[in-house]
Amino acid sequence: MKRWNGWGNADTDYPVPPPALDYLTKRLGHLDPAPDSPKETSLSAVTESRLPAHPLADMSVEARLTHARGQSMRDWVELRYGRVDSFPDAVAFPETDEDVRGLLKYARNAGARVIPYGGGTSVVGHINPSKSDAPVLTLSLEKMTRLLDLDETSRLATFQAGVAGPDLEKQLKARGYTLGHFPQSFEYSTLGGWVATRSSGQQSYHYGRIEQLFAGGIAETPRGRLEMKPVPASAAGPDVREMMLGSEGRLGVITQATVRVRSVPEAEAFFGVFFPSWEQGSDALREIVQNELPVSMLRLSNPLETEITLILSGKSWVGLADRGLRTIGYGNTRCLLVFAVTGSTRLFKRTRREVAALCRKFGGLFVGTAVGHTWEKNRFLSPYLRNTLWERGVAIDTLETALPWAQVREASRAIPQAIVDAMSKHNEKVLAFSHLSHVYRDGASVYTTFLFRLTADPDELLARWNDMKHHASLTLQKYGGTISHQHGVGMDHAPYLPAEKGALGMDALRAVCRSFDPDGMMNPGKLL
Ligand SMILES: Cc1cc2nc3c(=O)[nH]c(=O)nc-3n(C[C@H](O)[C@H](O)[C@H](O)COP(=O)(O)OP(=O)(O)OC[C@H]3O[C@@H](n4cnc5c(N)ncnc54)[C@H](O)[C@@H]3O)c2cc1C
Structure with missing residues (x-):
């Protein structure tokens, strides 16, 4: 059964390892x-x-x-x-x-x-x-979950839009295919939700973001049925399908989505590499992407995220590994890269070798599959930590953006710092850290997590959170980042959208909403 006031299935738990609790108490103060x-x-x-x-x-x-x-x-x-x-x-x-x-x-x-x-x-x-x-x-749409059609020649699958991640993959896998869209919320989020929020899966570098996967479909709007024919590409003017992407329920209900699927890969594995510093790690990442090495995922944690990831993993080998890494020069500034290779066995071996060699050029220490495997095993389990941390008195939230490489390095320092500064005005501590993931040839998404203490007074808690969120949002916008790379706008990001789209852009978005929904009955107050 789904939790009513937390994340996920009530029978699944992710206990906080005792050393992690000690660590959090030391860094944040007494936890109630x-x-x-x-x-x-x-x-x-x-x-x-x-x-x-x-x-x-x-x-x-x-x-x-x-x-x-x-x-x-x-x-x-x-x-x-x-x-x-x-x-x-x-x-x-x-x-x-x-x-x-x-x-x-x-x-x-x-x-x-x-x-x-x-x-x-x-x-x-x-x-x-x-x-x-x-x-x-x-x-x-929880009852609209069927695979309606699988065109194996074109590799196009049409689903009812309420299908959630595991069910979608199960129906495809039975026929030898995969969509490969794995957001961390995979267990519960749905195909229609992914389209409506412009979602990005963890292996989007290989499989593509939902924009690339969504080929067409059907939406029921207040003004009638909208059909978006799946064509591989089109020069027939502005793309109506694109309007549905990120529409956040404002234009109508997406009832069917046709997606581009692939054969289940022959081989896949997740690997770990430690870098001595953030600068070396992020330079390596950029080179991997710009040299077009065919990895399926790259995720580089900054030093604080690296430290906390290892502590929260609760693995017995972490202490030993820590001491070993320090003696060979991977100390407090070390950064962990997890990368994945997905595809044919031949490509797999070559890519792993090439990535490891390129990382070495930047001081990277290739540590094989143990860290990568732990990350993969926990990839959909780690959101459960939000429940257990909350029960121990710690709130956890995230925010994200994407920016050009020229701004990535500075922004990925400035965003967590803005969070820390906002909280220090409340005389409170916060642990704020970032990783780079969803990399592109021209830039990367900077994903920031922050952990802070709960308070007895919810208004005080929200005031602190508002300050952190607001200052981080202004900071990422100052560096030219988007207000969201993957979570969407909803209500929380709506105040920041005009700065990104401009007055004319906002007018155009409002006009599109009016065109499909003249009476404003669809999901008011979101996006715009
Ligand atoms: C723990 C956790 C991890 C996450 N990780 C990721 C991640 O890795 N990548 C990522 O992209 N996002 C992530 N998210 C955010 C979230 O999962 C995505 O925004 C997801 O796409 C929402 O899908 P959903 O089906 O739950 O939609 P909902 O939350 O139900 O709805 C989201 C919006 O889409 C609209 N909508 C939903 N279905 C339809 C439909 N059929 N037709 C029209 N409008 C519709 C709703 O009206 C609403 O505006 C995460 C969230 C959590 C809680």
Whole structure:
């Protein structure tokens, strides 16, 4: 069963290793477990539904609470401190495109707003109903999960858009294919959600971002059905398919998505390399990409992230490895690179050799598969740490951007520093660190994680978080970064969008929304 106020399956846990707790206490100060508001308190806050009955709509308080919030920091605070104060009036579970059309009509007749809901894994406030006079219908696609067509000649698979990562891969694997889209939220996030948020999987360097994977599909909009034909490429003017990418539920409900699939790879492995410094590591990364070595993933942690990753792994060999690395010159400034090679056995061997050789040029120490394998094993498990850390009194949040290589090095120092500076004004400590992942020939995404202490007062906690988030957002924009490389805009990033798109760009986006949704019934308050 899915947790109602945290991440993931209630039966899965990621205990915090005791040395990691000691470390966090030393770095952040005394930790007090936060209050954990019981579910009954939140259920009792659910107000009476304002929508008329519909055979596909669930009006129960349980369904309305469990679809009220996603995974943003604000969402967690509201859920854990018993402060959720807006709920959908009903949650509908369509099974077909026709059901979706019927539900849009029902919502229109009732004067309701509609929030398309995939897996609810948004971390920036995409699926939250705002308090409004109009009723809200959350439209969950959880029953729309079928593989509708597999064109093996063209390697195109058409799915209903509510299919979540594991189910999608299972259906493809049964036929010998993979999509290869593995966001860290893979366990719950859905194909429609990936398209609507312009998601990026951990191996996007090899498989492509969702923009490259999404070939076409169908959306049910308030003005009717929009078909986006899957063509390999087109010069037929601006691309309507592109408008659906990142539309965040504002234009309609994506009901079907056709994606570009590949054969299941013959071989794949994850490797570790230590660099003596961030400068050497990031230069190596850039060369790997610019020399077009066919890796499938590159992820370089800065020194603090390297330290914390090793401590949180809880592995018994970490202490020994630490001492060994220090004696050969990989001390406090060392950085860990995890890279993956995916493909045919022949390509696999050659790429591994070439990457290891290039890393050596920059002082890299190739350490084989042990670290890489641990990372791979935990890749979808590590979000569970958010639950266990919270229970011990530590909040964890992330933010991300992408910038040209010329700015990457400075920005990846300045962003965590902005977080630390913001928190020091509150006389509080925070552990803020970054990694580079999702690399491109012209730049990279800088992904920053920050850990800080919970407080008894949720307003104080949110004030601190707001300051950190705001200063980091201004900093990344100062360096020319995008407000989001993969998480999207939602409510949290909407105030920063005009600086990125400009007045004319914002007008154009508003016009597109009006064109598909003249009455503004689709997911208001998000994106724009
Ligand atoms: C632990 C964790 C790790 C994460 N890691 C990554 C990562 O590695 N890469 C990454 O890209 N993101 C990541 N995310 C963010 C999140 O998982 C993505 O934004 C994901 O694409 C959201 O998919 P979803 O199905 O959960 O959508 P939801 O959260 O349900 O919805 C997100 C938005 O998409 C809209 N939407 C959803 N389905 C449809 C549809 N069928 N039609 C129209 N609109 C729709 C919603 O209205 C909403 O605006 C992570 C989140 C968490 C909690």
